[in-house]
Amino acid sequence: MIVTRFAPSPTGYLHIGGLRTALLSYLWAKKNNGKFFLRIEDTDKARNSVEAAEAIVKAFDWLGLSYDGEVIYQSSRDEIYAKYIKQLLDEGKAYYCYMSKEELSELRETQMAAKERTMYNGKYRDFNGTPPEGIEPAIRIKAPQSGTITVKDKVKGDVVFNAVDILDDFVIARADGSPTYNFVVAVDDALMGVNEVIRGDDHLSNTPKQIIVYEALGFTIPNFYHVPMIHNHEGKKLSKRDGATDVMEYKEMGYTPAALLNFLVRLGWSHGDQEIFSMDEMKELFNPKDINKSASIYNTEKLDWLNAHYIKNTPNTELAELLREYDLVLTSHDKKEILLDVIKERAKTLKELAELAKEVLNTPTSYDEKAVHKVFKENAIEVLNAFGAKLTKAEELHLPSDYHHIMEEVVHEMGIGFGKIGQPLRIALLGKLSGPGLDSVMAIIGKNETLLRIAQAITTHE
C-alpha cells in the first residue's frame, strides 16, 4: 500500500509551495487507494503556534483535501522519540555531548577562519571520562565518517554524497531533551508506514542525515521524490514578499479550489497536452515519476485563465452558493439563471462575478462621462422615449427575447441602426458602454426597473 504524508511546520499559513507537495502526495496516495497523513512538525516550541496548525487544516477543508485519521502532532509524541533515543544510546549509536554553546561557536569560528567546513569535531564521540560540571548535554548520533550515502531519488535519480563532505555527528536531542527535525522525521515516517516521501527538493541535502537515522534504527528507507521548488520572478525561492503565497488569500480573491489545484498540478508536471484536469482526472493520471527536475517560476496568468474556465463551467446553483461569500444573495430562480448565464462568461474570479452581478442589479448612480458625451447627441433621447413608451404598453415580458422584439420594433419604425438604440439604452441601464446583452439585462431587472432607469437617464441628460 502506498502511504504518503504532508508534514508542514506550523510557523504560518499554508504556503502555495507547501500546497503543491501536499497535493502531489495526496494524489499519489488516492490514486493507489493508499493513505495520506497530515503531520504537524512542531518540535520547536519557540516557533510553532496552534493558530498556524489550525490555519493549515482550514485550508485543507476549503480545498477539499482530506487526510486519513487524525492530524498528528509531533509535540504529542515525545515518549516515542525518547524511547528511540534511549535505544540508540544503549546501543552505543548515539552519545551525550557536553560541549557548551560557547565552545561550539568557538570551534565554528576557528574552522571558518581556516576556511574549513564547519562541523562538530567529535570531541565526545568516545568520551568516557567525567562530564564537565553544569552542562546539560545534547545527544548526538554517530554518523559515518567515511564512505558515501546514496539517496535513491525517484525524481532526480541517484544522488551520491560523500560522508566527509556533508556529515558530522549531528544533534538528535537538544539539551532540554527535545528531539530535532532530522531525527523525528525519520522516526515518524517509519512508524507511520510512510513509504513514499514527496517533498520539496530543499530537503534533498537533509536526506542523508535522515538515512543515517533510518539505518541506525533498522527502519526501511522509503522512496523519495524531491520535487523542484517554485521560484519567484527573480528566480529565487518563493517567499512572503512575492505577493499572494497564503493559500487562503486565493479564496478571498475569488479563486476556486478546482482552478488552484489544477494550476498547481501543472507546475512541474504534465500529461501530454492536457491543461484541464478535474480532481478525478488528476487522481487517475498523476504519477510522481513524471515530475520535472527543474524549478518553475510562479506566474498566475494561467491561473486566471483556469479560474475563468472553471467559473464558466460551474452550474449556476453552485455559483449562487459560492457568491454568498462575496456578499451577494440571489433569490429568484429564473433571474438567477439568466443573470449568471450572462455574467459567468466575463469574470476571471468569483469576486469579479459578484461585482458584475451588482452592476446589473443596482440602478446606476453615475454615468461614464465620456460615453455620455459620445452617445447623447442627435436623437438619443427621442429613441429612449420611444422605447420607453413601447415598453410601458407591453405585457407578458419575461424572456430576453421579449425585450429584444421591442428594441427591434423601435429600430424598424424609426429607421435607425441597432447601435442608435443600443448605446443610449446601455448607458441608461448600466451607466457605461460595456456589459452584458441589454435584452438579458432588462429581463433580469424587469419592466419597472428598466423604465425607471430610462427615466432617470433622460432627466439626467436632457
Place this chain on the structure above:
RNA sequence: GGCCCCAUCGUCUAACGGUUAGGAUCUACGGUUUUCAUCCGUAUUACAGGAGUUCAAAUCUCCUUGGGGUCACCA
C-alpha cells in the same frame, strides 16, 4: 566558499537519437457580438555556449557559463 540540484518560446510545458521543435498561457491582429466579454482564426517568440559519441543530438558524455538549494541544540 564546500556539497548537491537544475538549464526548450516572456511564463507553464511536449519531445524520451530521426518532427517544418508541438500545445497552453500571455501579447498583437482579424472574425463573431449594437458594446464589452466569451468563442473562433492568424501571427510573433525557444533547444544557454563549446567540444565530443553517432549516418543522425534539444535528447547521450564531458567542459564552460548561468541559476537555484543547502550547510544550526530551525523545520
